Each structure stands twice: as structure tokens, then as C-alpha cells.
Amino acid sequence: MITLTISSASKPPSFARGLPLSLECAEDSTVADVKALITARFPKFHVSRQRLNLKGERGSLNDEKTIGEVFGADAKVRELQVKDLGPQISWRTVFLVEYAGPLVIHPLIYHLPRLWYGQDVQHSALQKYVYAFVLLHFVKRELETIFVHRFSHGTMPLLNIFKNSAHYHLLSGLALAYDVYRPKFSATSPYIVNTIRNDQNFLRLCAGLWAFAELSNLHTHLTLRALRPANTRTRGIPFGYGFTYLSSPNYFFETVAWVVICVMTGSVAAWVFTVVAAVQMALWALKKHKNYKREFGKAYPRGRRAILPFIL
Template identity: 60%
Template sequence: MVQVSVVPAGRVALARGLPITLSFDDKAAEDVTIGDVKSSLTAKFPRFYAARQKITIKGEKKALDDEATLAVAGIQDGGELAVKDLGPQINWRTVFLIEYAGPLLIHPLFYHFPRFWYGRPVPHSMLQKVVYALVLLHFVKRELETIFVHRFSHGTMPFMNIFKNSGHYWVLSGVLLAGAVYSPIYNLHSGHILGSVRNNPKFIGACTALWLFAELSNLHTHINVRNLRPAGTRQRAIPQGYGFELVSYPNYFFEIMAWVSIAAMTGSYTAWLFVAVSAYTMTVWALKKHKTYKKDFKDYPKNRKAIFPFLL
């Protein structure tokens, strides 16, 4: 049998009985995991579910992995751990589904009900029809990937972050983009469209072809990443294959390429704003994760960039 004391790190309203001593019968420190500790705490305090718990060695800030055993963490019989309440959590898969649902709801509202937004009907140009189709296809693809392709290394995130995360999609690629692109400025009879490259089928076709290439490439890299992580694990490996020979995150690169094609097609300042904000955000993510790859894998390819081939 092994016993471990768990003390609160800060205020833990859902576990007012802390500190508490947990006993694991017929197990040694080498057999008990941090996940077992979390499960035992949840059994004692049902509202304090495992995703809300951050377990650390007392006096330290770094969270211990659920898979780590007490022995690996340096905790022996009679040792002490600390638990912090991370607050209400939401499943990452649910987060993505909510984020991508925004544009899928908002674009049809602007496209099909122009009189409500602009005060008059908007006969749609070829450009508007194509952009509408591409945006919806993009976010339908993202929803399907979330359900059937993605495997998440972290199960949940703080619930309040959903509003910040959703704002990027619901506002920038939702309200602002839809409001600009489906406006009378781009309609069938607009002088901004007639006689311009934005009414040229070859130009629109070229941009659409670039978009399709980027979307299919993005999907391919997502499937490749999925295959690196067996279901139910957090296993990590060096990604190889299409796109990965040049950058660590080709999925981000192809995502940016897809939106660049739409921005180029429309010439909308709003579309370019979304590209700029998205590219900056994904670049920050890629650089951080690329650094982690190089730290965790000593044989990580030295010439591989983070997100933009040959550049960054």
C-alpha cells in the first residue's frame, strides 16, 4: 500500500476537505499514476473533476503528466502533492466545433438576407457566389476534420477561453468578412466589379485552383499528423512526408495559402486583415512548437523551418 497527502494550492472551493490523505491498496509508488490521484480526488469530491485538477509537487509550478507515476515524480509512500483548481473546463473538440460553426451560420445570413443588412437586394456576382461556396466548404471541412481526423494532446481548456477563441472566427472571418464581401460593392452590376479582374472567370478560376490545392494539402497533413499518434495516447514522433520535409507545420502554411487565395480574389481589406491576424497567430504557434520539437528530438532535421519554407 502507498499513501500520499494532497494539499490545496490556492483556493479549491470544490474540495473543501483538503488537505487529504489518499491510500492506494496493493500498489507501490511505481504503480500509482497522477491520473490515479486525480481519479481518487474526484471520487472524494465529485464536482472536482479530473480536467479541473492541476497536480504538482508541493512548492513547484510545473504540472505533472497524468501518465507519470508517483515514483517518477519523486513521491514515495507518505509523500505530498499539491492540487490547483483550473476552473470550469471545456473539451477541445467542442471548442473547435463552436469556433467553426460561427462562419457557417453568419455567411448564409449575410448572403441570403442582404435587405436586412444593406437595406436593398444584392444581385450576386460570380465573385460573391464563388467566395460564398469556398468559405462554407472550408469550414465544413474544418468541422469534419474536428470530428473524424484530429486527435488532441490536451483534453480540455478553460471554459472562458471559448469566447476569445471564437471571436477570431465569428468576428473576423464571420461578420466582418461576410459583411464586406456580400455587400453591394461586389454585386453583379457594381462598377467595382464590371470590367475588373474580379469579374474575370480565368482569374477567379486560378484563385479557386490555388485554394483547392491548399485545402487538399492541408487535409493531407492533418491526416499525416493523426497517424503519428495512436488513439488514446499522447505519443509524439517526428512528422515526415508531404510538406514536412520543408517545415514543421505545413498545415498552417497551407491554411494561410487558402485564405490568401480568397483575399487575392476579393481584394477586400477585411479579407487581408483576417489573413494577417491568422498568419501572425499561426506563426507564433509554429515557432513555439518547432522549438519544442528541436528540444524533444535530438535528431530533428536541422534544415527544417517552422512554417514558411526556406524562410522561417
């Protein structure tokens, strides 16, 4: 058994005034085990609220690391600092709430046009296609959240759910639905009548491209799931469809799907949402690409880009 000192990285929360404290644990105990011991001393200090790091260092410790790996055999001082991350909520819950917004908002605006526009709207084929695309996209995202995705981090700060949800509820929900289902895009509008936006061949081509992008996105998510055993943070190098050229082909295919809707409609709201989403996904992809290269070194394929083949 070894003795660990646990101090506070900042002002300790009211329910953990007993910090610093000493804990007895085995050398093969994990960081997750140490968090559980802290919770045993302070029951309100749930493990999801804790971030442990070496004293004087900012990087958080991986829950799966053992104390022996953290300090080494010759360490004379074994001290960890704990930081309270505040109230947490599971990532799975956050995703479900985010994607539920458009699934509620789009039907309300599509089926109740008089409430929003003060008149009935005879929906065009274009509007019907977009309505189906949006609902299918977010139903797919909900099902993936429940059955496919495995999260490396179990929780996030509770307040972030409002920021994250605003992106989907306001941009791809309220703004997109209000813009695309309005009379301008209706079956009798000059913007639609006798234009390519009312051409069935054009709409079917767009539907085919959209379905290709969505199914490709699903395929990459299934590939990533297969790399990570349940209840672990194990990471591996993904190969196969989409990953030959990109570290994050899932983001690339999702962007393609939304660009299809933008081209179909010419909607300003659709373009705003797509650009904002694409920029955010590009930032995530670049960060993931950098992490892959740092973690796997020379084993990681050199020719890959982050999100755009041969470019970015």
C-alpha cells in the same frame, strides 16, 4: 503501496475544503489515477478541473506518468499540489462552436442582402466563389474536428469559448461576410465589371490554388493523426508531404488558402482576418517547433523551419 500528500496550490474550492489529504496508491499508479482518487474524495472536483504538480514547481505533470517516475525510488517526501482550473469544456466542443459561426453568418448575409444592405444584390462570380470557399473551408474544419483531430488536452476553461469564438464569428464571420457580399462586389459594380475580378480564368486559377492549399492542409492533419494512437498523448516526428521543410505545414497551407481569398477580393476584412490568424498560427508554430526540438533533440530534422519554408 505508498502514501501521497495532496495539498492545494492556491485557495481550495469550496467543494474541496478537506485539503490537504493523504492518499494510498501503488508506485505504478499514474497521475491520472491520482486525479481519479481526488475526485473520489471530492466528487465535484472533476479530473478535468485538476492540475497536479510537484510542490514548489509550476509545470503540470503528464497524466501518463507514474508516481514512481515522478518521485523516483529514493524520495522521502511525496507531496503533490493540486490547482482548480475552474469549469471546463471539451476542446472538440469549442472547435465545433467556433466553426459553426461562419457557417450560419455567411448564408444569412449572402441570401438576405436586403436585410443588411437595404437593397438586393446581384451576386458576381467572385462573390459566389468566395461564398463556396468559406462554406467548404468551415465544413471541412467541422468534419476534421469530429473525425480527424486528436487532442492532447481534453478540455479548456469554459470562458475561453467566448474569446476563441469571437475570432471566427466576428472576423471571418460577420466582418468578412458583410464586406464581401455588399453591393461593391456585386455583378454590376465598377469594382468588378471589366476587371480581373470578373475574369473566369483568374477566378479558376484562384480556385485551383485555394483547393491545393485546403487539400494539402487536410493531408497534413491526416499525417498528424496517424502519429497519435487513440486515447493517448503519444507524440512522434512527422515526416512526408509538407513536413520536409516545416514543423507546422498545416498552418502554412491554411494561411495560403486565406491569402488567395484576400488577393481575389482585395477585401480589407479578409486581410484583417488573415493577418490576425497568420500571426496567431505563427506563434503556435514557433512554440510547437521549439517543443519538437526539445523533445526529440538531435533526432529532429535540423533544416526545418516552423511555418515559412527557409525563413521562419
